[in-house]
Amino acid sequence: MTDETIDDIMEATYRALCTHGYADLTMQNIAEESTKSKGTLHYHFEGKQDLLESFLEYLLNRFEERTETIPGETPAERLHEFLEELLTPADEESAEEFRTAILEIKAQAPYNEVYREKLGAFDRALQARIATLVADGLEAGEFRPDIDPDETADFLVTLFHGAQTRAAAVDRPPERTRQYVHEYIDEILRADGATERDAATTDEDREAGE
Amino acid sequence: MTDETIDDIMEATYRALCTHGYADLTMQNIAEESTKSKGTLHYHFEGKQDLLESFLEYLLNRFEERTETIPGETPAERLHEFLEELLTPADEESAEEFRTAILEIKAQAPYNEVYREKLGAFDRALQARIATLVADGLEAGEFRPDIDPDETADFLVTLFHGAQTRAAAVDRPPERTRQYVHEYIDEILRADGATERDAATTDEDREAGE
Numbered sequence: 339m340t341d342e343t344i345d346d347i348m349e350a351t352y353r354a355l356c357t358h359g360y361a362d363l364t365m366q367n368i369a370e371e372s373t374k375s376k377g378t379l380h381y382h383f384e385g386k387q388d389l390l391e392s393f394l395e396y397l398l399n400r401f402e403e404r405t406e407t408i409p410g411e412t413p414a415e416r417l418h419e420f421l422e423e424l425l426t427p428a429d430e431e432s433a434e435e436f437r438t439a440i441l442e443i444k445a446q447a448p449y450n451e452v453y454r455e456k457l458g459a460f461d462r463a464l465q466a467r468i469a470t471l472v473a474d475g476l477e478a479g480e481f482r483p484d485i486d487p488d489e490t491a492d493f494l495v496t497l498f499h500g501a502q503t504r505a506a507a508v509d510r511p512p513e514r515t516r517q518y519v520h521e522y523i524d525e526i527l528r529a530d531g532a533t534e535r536d537a538a539t540t541d542e543d544r545e546a547g548e
Numbered sequence: 549m550t551d552e553t554i555d556d557i558m559e560a561t562y563r564a565l566c567t568h569g570y571a572d573l574t575m576q577n578i579a580e581e582s583t584k585s586k587g588t589l590h591y592h593f594e595g596k597q598d599l600l601e602s603f604l605e606y607l608l609n610r611f612e613e614r615t616e617t618i619p620g621e622t623p624a625e626r627l628h629e630f631l632e633e634l635l636t637p638a639d640e641e642s643a644e645e646f647r648t649a650i651l652e653i654k655a656q657a658p659y660n661e662v663y664r665e666k667l668g669a670f671d672r673a674l675q676a677r678i679a680t681l682v683a684d685g686l687e688a689g690e691f692r693p694d695i696d697p698d699e700t701a702d703f704l705v706t707l708f709h710g711a712q713t714r715a716a717a718v719d720r721p722p723e724r725t726r727q728y729v730h731e732y733i734d735e736i737l738r739a740d741g742a743t744e745r746d747a748a749t750t751d752e753d754r755e756a757g758e
Binding site for chain 2 (some may be wrong): 359360438441442447448457461465492493496497499500502506507508509518526
């Protein structure tokens with residue numbers, strides 16, 4: 339399969355998921371959104387599940403590409419940017435529909451090992467990226483020295499899942515979580531946060547680390 | 549319908565959901581877990597969706613009963629207890645299966661107005677209970693005066709959804725979130741938190757409020 343064919347099919351899958359949701363999605367629906375025929379789709383993929391497994395991998399790759407270089411002069415700025423990117427849908431117009439489709443796939447994961455594996459890979463990739471940004475901030479002395487990068491990342495990934503689920507299930511817009519996350523970085527993580535929490539410890543630890 | 553009949557059918561629904569999941573669940577499955585016949589079930593409910601709508605309401609009522617009196621001598625202790633109760637499954641053995649079934653129902657909510665309504669009612673009830681506990685803690689001077697009860701509650705409910713989704717979708721046990729939530733109360737909310745964050749402001753504000 340050429341990269342072009344893959345991109346065409348994956349973009350068609352995105353649109354078909356937004357239009358039909360996960361449960362009712364058929365290969366025919368995807369073919370209708372694609373320049374390829376249903377026959378071509380079946381030539382490359384055994385069926386809907388197989389195609390969606392590749393789609394989850396495609397999403398992960400695309401997210402990794404999209405966030406390969408994160409703008410920002412300091413680790414804290416890059417953490418803000420990364421989480422802003424994560425919590426802002428790539429396509430505002432279809433955001434709701436796509437969030438619903440992804441939630442349906444998450445709810446299928448306990449019954450489908452490959453979905454679970456792909457979603458797990460995304461989860462771990464997210465957590466690792468955030469943990470690295472937090473560790474960079476610690477090293478730069480931007481964050482409080484008692485912050486644990488992995489625990490902080492774990493917490494932020496859980497919050498991200500919560501924002502997505504709540505938006506789909508009970509119509510609660512994720513903007514509030516986005517705002518909360520930025521406040522969390524500035525007020526809880528930053529050594530020079532709005533409140534001078536732990537200022538003494540921070541200075542001591544910085545000196546000890548030098 | 550007598551209360552006994554309702555309880556019997558609702559408990560049967562719980563067991564059937566854990567065994568069969570949401571998507572494949574049938575009225576027959578529920579009848580098999582119940583002392584009532586499939587005919588009786590159909591007499592009281594139009595079908596699976598109608599029954600599950602009542603089930604969601606039953607869950608909310610049961611949760612409200614279970615948490616009507618929260619043990620604890622201070623609001624902070626009661627907040628710990630309430631969130632512990634929320635994040636601890638009523639039945640450890642079937643916890644995973646039930647979490648999966650609820651996630652499937654959440655993923656159906658965008659397509660089903662009544663599910664969305666019932667889940668929304670649960671969401672709002674949770675948030676209101678937490679906000680009240682936080683407000684009580686503020687009034688008692690236990691929490692930092694710049695805490696907003698509603699925002700704090702909103703954040704904790706989002707985190708709860710995230711813990712549930714992540715546990716079902718990527719096998720990540722919710723214990724870590726439970727631990728995080730307790731730390732959050734003690735270290736971020738409490739005026740006398742582990743670190744003496746804002747101690748000066750707190751004292752000033754307390755005096756001003758007296």
